[in-house]
Amino acid sequence: MPAPVPRSVLLSRAVRLKCPQCGESTLFHHWVLMYPKCEHCGLTYEREPGYFLGSIYVNYGLTALTTTFAYVAFHMVMGYSNLWVVPPLLVYCIVFPVLFFPYARAYWLAMDLSFDRYRGDDDEL
Ligand SMILES: [Zn+2]
Numbered sequence: 001m002p003a004p005v006p007r008s009v010l011l012s013r014a015v016r017l018k019c020p021q022c023g024e025s026t027l028f029h030h031w032v033l034m035y036p037k038c039e040h041c042g043l044t045y046e047r048e049p050g051y052f053l054g055s056i057y058v059n060y061g062l063t064a065l066t067t068t069f070a071y072v073a074f075h076m077v078m079g080y081s082n083l084w085v086v087p088p089l090l091v092y093c094i095v096f097p098v099l100f101f102p103y104a105r106a107y108w109l110a111m112d113l114s115f116d117r118y119r120g121d122d123d124e125l
Contacts (some may be wrong), residue, residue, distance in 0.1 A: 004117055010110040017102055019043055021109040026108070028102050045109060055108035060098050061116055062104070 010020050019025045024040035037044045046052060067089055074085045 005113065007114050010114050011062040011107075014103065014110040015107040017106050020113045027106055032101055035041065043113075047112075052105050052108060054112075058108055059100055059104035062100065063093060063097050066096070077085070 005021060010022070013023045014098060016023075017027050019027065019038040019041060021043045022038060022041040025035070025038045027045065034045055036046065039116050059120050070092070071085060074080045075082060
């Protein structure tokens with residue numbers, strides 16, 4: 001079993017889209033396509049079917065939070081009309097989750113490794 005990795009290191013590796021366990025290999029070979037496992041340490045990225053469903057919650061939550069914050073700031077604080085605030089925010093709500101997709105998965109993987117230290121192949125159990 002590999003040594004525990006501090007959460008700060010896990011988060012830094014998630015931001016760089018690197019393997020959370022070793023920090024050597026990249027997680028993605030395309031913007032939305034992941035490698036199945038780390039080429040350096042062998043960490044399996046998708047533990048089971050549907051494993052990354054939780055990353056959608058991360059992505060949705062951050063999108064909703066930033067959209068709400070921007071709406072309140074532009075409409076309620078600065079006084080811009082809805083005609084000027086809502087259309088750009090609608091575009092933002094479509095574009096941001098696509099751009100944030102790999103980071104949400106990397107964050108989800110890092111947090112899972114943080115809370116569940118054993119990440120070997122489940123066949124080894
Ligand atoms: Zn690795």
